[in-house]
Amino acid sequence: MRRDGVVTRRAVIAGIGVAGMSLIGSEDCVAQEAADKGRANSSIAELKLSDPIVDIGGPFPTLLRGAKVGQLILMQISYRIATSVPKSATIDLSSKALSAVGIYMTPGEVAFLTPERKEAKIGVGFLSVFVKAIDKGRCSVTVKVTLTDDTVKDVPFEIEVK
Numbered sequence: 001m002r003r004d005g006v007v008t009r010r011a012v013i014a015g016i017g018v019a020g021m022s023l024i025g026s027e028d029c030v031a032q033e034a035a036d037k038g039r040a041n042s043s044i045a046e047l048k049l050s051d052p053i054v055d056i057g058g059p060f061p062t063l064l065r066g067a068k069v070g071q072l073i074l075m076q077i078s079y080r081i082a083t084s085v086p087k088s089a090t091i092d093l094s095s096k097a098l099s100a101v102g103i104y105m106t107p108g109e110v111a112f113l114t115p116e117r118k119e120a121k122i123g124v125g126f127l128s129v130f131v132k133a134i135d136k137g138r139c140s141v142t143v144k145v146t147l148t149d150d151t152v153k154d155v156p157f158e159i160e161v162k
Contacts, residue, residue, distance in 0.1 A: 097137035101130035
């Protein structure tokens with residue numbers, strides 16, 4: 001389900017369960033099913049899982065993440081569920097290289113399926129931030145997360161689309 005750092009739709013669903021279906025637009029799923037049966041020749045976005053996961057409290061890595069035009073990029077933000085948790089979030093983009101798709105609470109970390117054992121993170125929740133690479137260029141992404149205690153956390157990402 002992994003092709004050179006790209007996760008297919010089935011891998012996402014396997015990684016986060018049936019809830020993964022809501023993370024991808026129903027039009028893409030219908031087009032994917034038709035393409036799987038050889039009945040369609042449509043362009044479907046590749047899902048790029050962009051590591052590492054960023055903790056809502058920082059530190060924020062000064063990492064330039066890469067993507068290709070047409071890819072759907074998934075960035076993850078972790079937060080402690082014992083304290084104030086997210087109640088809303090928005091995506092701010094610095095350029096038109098990316099288009100905001102949405103922010104979703106996921107029941108666990110989205111990860112590549114590998115033979116190596118991965119430890120579960122107990123007491124941690126995850127926000128999955130989806131953006132689509134529209135055009136070549138560099139774009140700063142700021143996810144503004146409002147917590148239940150009304151504090152606002154700005155979580156930065158930097159992406160270069162080639």
